[in-house]
Amino acid sequence: MFAQSEDQQVFESTSARFVESQYPAERVRALARAEAVFEAPLWREAAALGWTTLLVPESAGGGSLSGNGLADLLIVASLFGRHAAPGPLFGTNLVARALGTWGSADQQAGPLAEILAGDAVAAWGHRSACTATRSSTGVVVSGRVRSVESAADARYVLVSVDEPEGRSHVLVPLAAPGVALTPLKGVDQTRRFWDVTLDGVTLPGAAWVGAMGAAAEHDDELLDVASVLALGEMAGALHRAFAMTLDWVANRYSFGRPLNSYQEIKHRMADLRTQVEAAEAVAARAASLVGSGSGSGSGSGSGRALASAGMAHVGRHGPEAIQDCIQLHGGIGVTNDCDLHLFLRRTVLDANLYGSPAEFARRLGRLVVAQGVAG
Amino acid sequence: MSSTADVPADVPVEEFAARARAWLAENMPPADPTAGHFFFTDTSSRSDDHDLVRIDTCRRLQRLLHDGGFAGICVAPEYGGQGLTPAHQAAFNRELRGFDHPIEIQASTFIPCMAVLLEFGTEEQKLRHIPPMLKGEAIWAQLLSEPSGGSDAAGALTTATRDGDQWILNGSKIWTTGAWYSDWAMCLARTNWEVEKHRGLTVFALPLRTPGLEIHRIELLNGSVEFCQEFLTDVVVDDRDRIGDVDGGWTVMTRWLHHERTISGGSPYVTSTGRSHNAPNDGPRLAAVARELGTVDDPRALEIIGEARALTLVSDALVSSVTRKMQTGELPFHAAAMSRLFSGTSQVRKAALALELTGADGVMWEPGDDQRAGVGQSWLVRQAACIGGGTTEMARNVIAERLLGMPREARRDDGAFRDVPKGPR
Numbered sequence: 001m002f003a004q005s006e007d008q009q010v011f012e013s014t015s016a017r018f019v020e021s022q023y024p025a026e027r028v029r030a031l032a033r034a035e036a037v038f039e040a041p042l043w044r045e046a047a048a049l050g051w052t053t054l055l056v057p058e059s060a061g062g063g064s065l066s067g068n069g070l071a072d073l074l075i076v077a078s079l080f081g082r083h084a085a086p087g088p089l090f091g092t093n094l095v096a097r098a099l100g101t102w103g104s105a106d107q108q109a110g111p112l113a114e115i116l117a118g119d120a121v122a123a124w125g126h127r128s129a130c131t132a133t134r135s136s137t138g139v140v141v142s143g144r145v146r147s148v149e150s151a152a153d154a155r156y157v158l159v160s161v162d163e164p165e166g167r168s169h170v171l172v173p174l175a176a177p178g179v180a181l182t183p184l185k186g187v188d189q190t191r192r193f194w195d196v197t198l199d200g201v202t203l204p205g206a207a208w209v210g211a212m213g214a215a216a217e218h219d220d221e222l223l224d225v226a227s228v229l230a231l232g233e234m235a236g237a238l239h240r241a242f243a244m245t246l247d248w249v250a251n252r253y254s255f256g257r258p259l260n261s262y263q264e265i266k267h268r269m270a271d272l273r274t275q276v277e278a279a280e281a282v283a284a285r286a287a288s289l290v291g292s293g294s295g296s297g298s299g300s301g302s303g304r305a306l307a308s309a310g311m312a313h314v315g316r317h318g319p320e321a322i323q324d325c326i327q328l329h330g331g332i333g334v335t336n337d338c339d340l341h342l343f344l345r346r347t348v349l350d351a352n353l354y355g356s357p358a359e360f361a362r363r364l365g366r367l368v369v370a371q372g373v374a375g
Numbered sequence: 376m377s378s379t380a381d382v383p384a385d386v387p388v389e390e391f392a393a394r395a396r397a398w399l400a401e402n403m404p405p406a407d408p409t410a411g412h413f414f415f416t417d418t419s420s421r422s423d424d425h426d427l428v429r430i431d432t433c434r435r436l437q438r439l440l441h442d443g444g445f446a447g448i449c450v451a452p453e454y455g456g457q458g459l460t461p462a463h464q465a466a467f468n469r470e471l472r473g474f475d476h477p478i479e480i481q482a483s484t485f486i487p488c489m490a491v492l493l494e495f496g497t498e499e500q501k502l503r504h505i506p507p508m509l510k511g512e513a514i515w516a517q518l519l520s521e522p523s524g525g526s527d528a529a530g531a532l533t534t535a536t537r538d539g540d541q542w543i544l545n546g547s548k549i550w551t552t553g554a555w556y557s558d559w560a561m562c563l564a565r566t567n568w569e570v571e572k573h574r575g576l577t578v579f580a581l582p583l584r585t586p587g588l589e590i591h592r593i594e595l596l597n598g599s600v601e602f603c604q605e606f607l608t609d610v611v612v613d614d615r616d617r618i619g620d621v622d623g624g625w626t627v628m629t630r631w632l633h634h635e636r637t638i639s640g641g642s643p644y645v646t647s648t649g650r651s652h653n654a655p656n657d658g659p660r661l662a663a664v665a666r667e668l669g670t671v672d673d674p675r676a677l678e679i680i681g682e683a684r685a686l687t688l689v690s691d692a693l694v695s696s697v698t699r700k701m702q703t704g705e706l707p708f709h710a711a712a713m714s715r716l717f718s719g720t721s722q723v724r725k726a727a728l729a730l731e732l733t734g735a736d737g738v739m740w741e742p743g744d745d746q747r748a749g750v751g752q753s754w755l756v757r758q759a760a761c762i763g764g765g766t767t768e769m770a771r772n773v774i775a776e777r778l779l780g781m782p783r784e785a786r787r788d789d790g791a792f793r794d795v796p797k798g799p800r
Contacts, residue, residue, distance in 0.1 A: 305688060
């Protein structure tokens with residue numbers, strides 16, 4: 001769907017084969033009820049396919065296919081959406097991006113190398129309310145980080161903390177003393193989240209990531225990247241739900257006619273098809289701009305504007321579109337016997353995990369207002 | 376001023392763009408960022424004189440482009456064009472940002488009229504009509520829709536009867552943009568009532584100031600009087616002004632409609648930046664309204680401004696993605712209906728968002744407050760965005776039937792057109 005160059009097409013087909021063989025629908029359904037969804041050997045294989053390196057500069061051990069690693073990674077995110085695949089794709093890549101861009105040499109030689117090899121999984125603690133105090137040996141962090149993906153499987157979580165110099169990032173090993181995890185239940189049964197409590201967690205001074213006081217700006221950048229990944233996953237899930245529904249309305253008969261012969265149904269499918277195209281288009285453009293660090297402000301050349309526009313629009317209309325697919329399926333659509341729910345769950349999670357569609361609309365609105373009349 | 380009309384077709388796009396950049400900076404006036412837009416997107420406070428001044432400006436700007444060697448970039452040199460490629464036109468359109476340009480005459484003169492002439496016109500017709508178009512001397516209109524029905528173009532009732540080397544036209548056309556200031560028109564007429572409706576149509580070119588042709592203005596809900604209705608009574612057209620074969624009009628029409636739809640993007644014949652920072656009800660305009668009302672920092676105001684901007688950005692992304700996929704063959708040309716549907720419904724939503732932003736201040740305003748008047752007026756007329764240029768219902772049919780392969784709607788008009796029901800009996 002998102003592959004353009006020949007390299008990207010090869011990457012898409014090898015990645016697609018992996019996802020299809022490891023996560024057929026029956027396996028995803030089984031994992032939904034399983035105690036744990038993460039399998040370390042499988043993640044190492046995934047890393048070998050190149051899923052962990054794309055957002056990291058070559059100098060830090062990474063590398064992209066097209067020169068825009070986010071556009072490359074969008075291909076994998078969309079495959080995850082199409083198959084409702086589990087796996088720590090987002091958090092691991094976001095932390096790799098952070099360490100590759102702002103990390104120290106030691107952090108790149110240590111945690112980042114483990115992440116790139118698929119030996120370690122990481123999480124972005126985007127809902128952090130933590131404070132830090134300096135100690136003689138380093139830093140002591142306390143507080144709560146909500147909605148941390150894969151926390152029980154991850155080795156590291158990137159957390160922003162309030163400290164005297166402002167808001168700064170720190171890399172917390174989840175095995176450190178003082179870290180406690182509370183498992184959460186949620187709408188998506190194959191992406192698992194934990195609330196993480198930090199109670200006087202003592203870290204060395206080398207745990208800071210990036211310049212002191214830069215976390216707000218860096219989190220904003222990571223939010224742009226996370227938005228693109230969520231857009232890719234939503235676009236993939238929408239594509240699949242739409243395809244299932246197109247088949248369904250062709251093969252289901254009512255009053256002696258196929259459902260797809262009713263103009264009402266045809267018009268609904270036309271609306272859905274258009275939303276699928278819109279989701280793909282805005283995901284691709286956002287990836288192209290965010291991944292190349294292009295533009296600022298609210299214009300059509302600004303990565304942040306496109307990422308926010310995508311999340312505001314697809315976040316609102318994507319889950320609604322899949323609910324409409326369910327409506328078109330009738331009764332079977334609201335049961336676990338019909339796989340549509342897998343895509344519904346994934347889409348509504350992505351549409352809200354990093355902020356509601358309304359919050360993304362306000363984020364874009366602030367860019368417009370800041371830019372003034374020139375737009 | 377030197378002409379570049381003799382530039383070889385293999386001039387590199389980059390080189391062409393650099394020359395365009397320099398030429399534009401020297402010759403083209405800057406765009407007026409506060410200027411309203413023609414057509415139903417702007418409000419009623421303008422006079423005819425104001426519009427005529429702007430149309431004269433368009434003619435002058437078009438002439439400037441022509442003399443500079445930048446008109447008809449994808450049109451062959453023998454018809455006054457540059458003989459270059461769509462990539463050159465796209466590069467020129469990028470360079471055009473920030474400059475005034477004759478945006479109001481791109482549709483209908485260049486698409487669909489010039490595009491149709493290039494495909495179906497005789498050599499004589501092309502030599503006669505295209506150079507004046509490119510020089511800004513001839514503005515064209517489309518005599519297509521009829522009062523009996525807008526979406527069913529093939530159901531035209533306007534009749535052309537042959538009389539030797541001439542045709543006599545009778546009937547009425549409607550929803551003609553700018554017929555009152557245009558010079559020529561392309562007209563669809565019925566030449567055979569005894570065959571299936573698509574097989575009895577013929578296309579003609581005719582001057583708009585000709586005996587028997589009366590032009591009336593139509594007032595829209597926002598006060599715009601841009602649209603016209605024409606009444607044709609024994610209008611005489613030479614057979615040499617027939618475009619395409621007798622009764623072969625639907626073949627022409629298919630391409631006519633295709634070119635008309637490319638106004639949302641992808642035409643090699645349109646000189647336009649393709650975007651407007653001052654579009655009604657887009658985020659920046661709403662931000663200006665909210666500033667005036669002192670609500671710009673309210674969370675709900677920010678949300679409305681952001682949603683409006685998101686619709687514009689997503690719509691732009693959709694249109695350029697669909698255009699690219701149609702060019703590579705990844706999608707059939709019927710996919711343009713998705714661009715039409717999305718831009719129509721998003722304009723309607725933006726009009727609703729604007730009114731939500733203003734509340735009472737959008738339903739009444741002090742005389743001369745164009746900002747607030749624009750909100751109320753564009754809300755009143757907002758459905759035009761889902762009607763004009765083919766309704767969104769038709770677009771949904773095209774997407775469902777042509778793109779998704781769903782069953783076609785039943786028809787009751789497949790016999791001789793004379794026998795097709797045209798109203799309750």
